[in-house]
Amino acid sequence: EDQVTQSPEALRLQEGESSSLNCSYTVSGLRGLFWYRQDPGKGPEFLFTLYSAGEEKEKERLKATLTKKESFLHITAPKPEDSATYLCAVQADTGGFKTIFGAGTRLFVKA
């Protein structure tokens, strides 16, 4: 069964304290792995798409990487405005175009 697991559930950081969020996935064939950011009361906002193992993408303080079994979202020198829930999702390459989301990691960055 296709599955996405994110860890930790919540992460508290001091401003400037770098860390990583993990997304482990089990799918029969990966069409794409997505990272989204969700602020309270709002819809998810797209950050990155990764397609194949070894791929990396960067945007400001965020860097996403992909292996055959997991993806990491690295946050370098976070700021309070980076506080949000970060969601990982996969589309599998089997039987249709279902999208499977993980439960998310809530990130809190304290000034």
Next chain:
Amino acid sequence: EAQVTQNPRYLITVTGKKLTVTCSQNMNHEYMSWYRQDPGLGLRQIYYSMNVEVTDKGDVPEGYKVSRKEKRNFPLILESPSPNQTSLYFCASSLSSPTPYSSEQYFGPGTRLTVT
């Protein structure tokens, strides 16, 4: 402005009273989808549509119906709502990319539904 809109944003209803949540996008996207979001469970896909008149089930389709008669609209229908359908609902759309790729989804602002 490119956007996905949902209506209503908030809805309180009673068990068994049919309701429709509308979703519209102005980006000419082929792919549209409905999700529900519950605490601790994340986003779960209800139904998706690859194009007009083409729909398929996601992971939690029971108790829901959809239709795609126009490219821009993808309404979610609850024919007989029950309390376990109380949730935050999101509509999303994206371009259809050729295999083996897939495209990012653009999400609406959400509809908070309470069924008593």
